[in-house]
Amino acid sequence: MSLAEELSLIPDLSFSPDHDLTRFTTMRLASVGDLVEVRSVNAVQRLLPLLKKYERSYLVVGWGANQILPAQCDELVIYLDLPFDPGSLSAPMESYRLPASVGLNQLTGHALRFGLAGWEVFTGIPASLGGAIFMNAGTNLGEFGALVTQVELVTRDGEIREEHMTSKSFSYRRNHFVAPGEVIVSATLVHRGLNPEIPQKIRDYLEYRKKTQPLATRNCGCVFKNPNRELPAGKLIDLLGLKGLSVGGLRVSSKHANFIENTGASTWEEFQTLVNIIKSYADQFYGIEFELEVKIPYD
Numbered sequence: 001m002s003l004a005e006e007l008s009l010i011p012d013l014s015f016s017p018d019h020d021l022t023r024f025t026t027m028r029l030a031s032v033g034d035l036v037e038v039r040s041v042n043a044v045q046r047l048l049p050l051l052k053k054y055e056r057s058y059l060v061v062g063w064g065a066n067q068i069l070p071a072q073c074d075e076l077v078i079y080l081d082l083p084f085d086p087g088s089l090s091a092p093m094e095s096y097r098l099p100a101s102v103g104l105n106q107l108t109g110h111a112l113r114f115g116l117a118g119w120e121v122f123t124g125i126p127a128s129l130g131g132a133i134f135m136n137a138g139t140n141l142g143e144f145g146a147l148v149t150q151v152e153l154v155t156r157d158g159e160i161r162e163e164h165m166t167s168k169s170f171s172y173r174r175n176h177f178v179a180p181g182e183v184i185v186s187a188t189l190v191h192r193g194l195n196p197e198i199p200q201k202i203r204d205y206l207e208y209r210k211k212t213q214p215l216a217t218r219n220c221g222c223v224f225k226n227p228n229r230e231l232p233a234g235k236l237i238d239l240l241g242l243k244g245l246s247v248g249g250l251r252v253s254s255k256h257a258n259f260i261e262n263t264g265a266s267t268w269e270e271f272q273t274l275v276n277i278i279k280s281y282a283d284q285f286y287g288i289e290f291e292l293e294v295k296i297p298y299d
């Protein structure tokens with residue numbers, strides 16, 4: 001049997017070869033590749049050992065808000081759409097066990113309604129829960145990792161592995177516990193009590209983001225990690241006068257210089273070119289080696 005035939009036997013799983021992957025990243029660079037959409041944890045448990053058996057490389061895409069996929073994606077793309085009952089967010093709880101595919105926007109809606117302290121830290125971040133954990137996403141209000149107590153992953157052998165969070169589980173835009181090939185399937189989140197001031201804090205922060213980030217454009221968020229808290233990459237790029245710099249249809253945002261906007265039918269090569277230009281400026285003028293925050297397969 002071929003991999004495709006074996007995949008067709010797994011319930012809650014759809015395999016689409018040579019699929020248009022463009023909409024699977026917020027940057028919307030044109031991309032084609034094999035896609036597997038998975039709708040249950042059990043299907044993830046059956047999928048990963050098969051990919052191991054066939055030595056097929058793969059990646060997971062959440063909201064694709066921090067990933068760029070190449071025009072021809074050789075890695076099989078796994079997209080999770082796990083069962084989630086929105087009714088489970090109809091009242092505040094002490095802790096929440098949630099599927100990795102739930103959107104942070106839904107969680108922000110819950111925090112707005114009930115004033116969950118701590119949940120304001122992820123206001124406005126476009127992400128799935130799995131992607132936010134993998135990246136330890138954050139804002140200047142705090143980091144997502146601080147709210148996570150436990151994560152369930154599926155290993156390459158299809159086993160469920162439970163990881164309890166410690167002070168060493170996360171650092172700036174990184175996790176330290178997802179092994180290569182593992183897929184986060186659910187996580188437990190906590191908050192710091194109910195506080196009636198939180199809804200206004202969330203609303204104010206959303207307004208601030210609208211003013212300072214090009215949210216209406218196609219982009220992948222911050223392209224580079226901040227070299228440190230005092231030196232935000234956007235500020236450094238702005239001081240170099242690179243706002244508005246274009247390669248093909250890609251442009252350094254004039255609203256926030258650490259964002260690259262896709263204004264047309266841009267390519268993966270153009271993205272690499274623009275990134276390399278910015279990196280070489282930063283190296284030449286500041287002696288700083290910019291590190292990518294956005295995930296680029298094969299980089």
Ligand SMILES: Cc1cc2nc3c(=O)[nH]c(=O)nc-3n(C[C@H](O)[C@H](O)[C@H](O)COP(=O)(O)OP(=O)(O)OC[C@H]3O[C@@H](n4cnc5c(N)ncnc54)[C@H](O)[C@@H]3O)c2cc1C
Nearest residue numbers: 062063064065066067127128130131132134137138184221
């Ligand atoms: C307009 C805009 C604003 C943004 N603002 C912020 C911000 O303020 N702060 C911030 O931190 N980020 C920001 N980002 C970046 C992005 O939102 C975050 O990095 C977010 O955590 C990505 O989540 P995702 O679900 O889109 O993950 P993806 O981009 O799809 O994936 C990111 C990484 O996580 C891995 N991954 C995803 N899901 C899983 C899973 N279930 N199991 C294992 N690995 C997985 C992927 O393989 C990939 O390596 C912004 C992006 C945009 C477009």
